[in-house]
Amino acid sequence: MTAMPQARTAGTLLVLSLLAPAAACHRHAPESRVKSVEARIDGITCPTCVPPLTASLKRHYKQSAVEVSDEKDTATIQFADNESFSPAEFRAAVERVRMHVIRVRMQACGTVQTSDGKTWLTAGDNRFLLQSDGDLPPNQPVCADGTLDSQGDPATFHVSAFRVQGASGH
Numbered sequence: 027m028t029a030m031p032q033a034r035t036a037g038t039l040l041v042l043s044l045l046a047p048a049a050a051c052h053r054h055a056p057e058s059r060v061k062s063v064e065a066r067i068d069g070i071t072c073p074t075c076v077p078p079l080t081a082s083l084k085r086h087y088k089q090s091a092v093e094v095s096d097e098k099d100t101a102t103i104q105f106a107d108n109e110s111f112s113p114a115e116f117r118a119a120v121e122r123v124r125m126h127v128i129r130v131r132m133q134a135c136g137t138v139q140t141s142d143g144k145t146w147l148t149a150g151d152n153r154f155l156l157q158s159d160g161d162l163p164p165n166q167p168v169c170a171d172g173t174l175d176s177q178g179d180p181a182t183f184h185v186s187a188f189r190v191q192g193a194s195g196h
Contacts (some may be wrong), residue, residue, distance in 0.1 A: 057191075058167070059150035060111035060134045061172070064102040069125030072096060078123045086119050097178045110151040113176035130176065132183065135169040135191065147183055154183035167191040 031103065039177065069075065076094045079101060083092045089106035101120065103112060113130070120127050136149030145156040155164060155172070162170075162185065170188040174181055 052150065056138045058148065059107070060105060060132060060144045060152060061169075062102065062104045063111060063116065064131045065116070065120070066128040066130075067094075067101050067120060067125050068095050068097055068128050069123075070094070070099045072114055075123075075125070079120065079125060082119045082122045083116075087113055113181050114150075127176075130174040131172070132171070132174045133171050134183070135167065137167050138164050140164045147185075153180065155180045156183055156185060158185035158188070160185070160188070163190060164187060168193065 028090075050065070053071075067079070070079065076096050080092055080094045082126045083094070083101060083103065087103055087105070087109055090109050091104040091106075093102045094100070095102075102110075111132075116130075117127050132150040134147060134152070134154070136147045136152075139146050139148060145162060145164070147154045147156050147162075147168070158170075158172075162163050162168060167188050168188045170183070172183055172185040174183050
């Protein structure tokens with residue numbers, strides 16, 4: 027009778043060992059979202075400016091990590107997986123406390139697409155017009171770092187560095 031449980035255990039281990047690489051690859055599937063923003067803010071003049079800006083940003087980005095620095099005059103958000111970035115909403119949250127966004131540095135992952143002679147990055151709920159000194163591969167998942175110009179419509183993402191994401195993570 028002891029041979030039966032051992033056979034089941036061996037069979038279970040065999041199945042798990044065959045599924046483990048697939049599960050590991052699944053965990054590394056390309057993601058599509060804005061991962062973080064760091065904005066230079068005009069109006070952070072002293073430590074007492076930090077709590078109102080932090081509270082305004084946390085009202086919109088409840089689950090994301092928000093950090094405001096009066097030493098660097100920056101607001102940084104590391105987005106939770108289930109929260110998305112909106113340039114207009116971010117700007118509104120800053121302006122709600124009578125401050126202004128000067129420059130936004132962004133890290134985003136998504137898919138590069140071309141249409142009508144323009145290159146775009148679709149990252150979660152966002153679609154940014156791309157500008158880059160390097161050639162971004164079309165129809166490929168990438169993670170990019172750069173600055174965001176959200177004054178125009180559409181917002182333009184000036185990519186300074188990127189890496190192609192492997193579909194399997196290998």
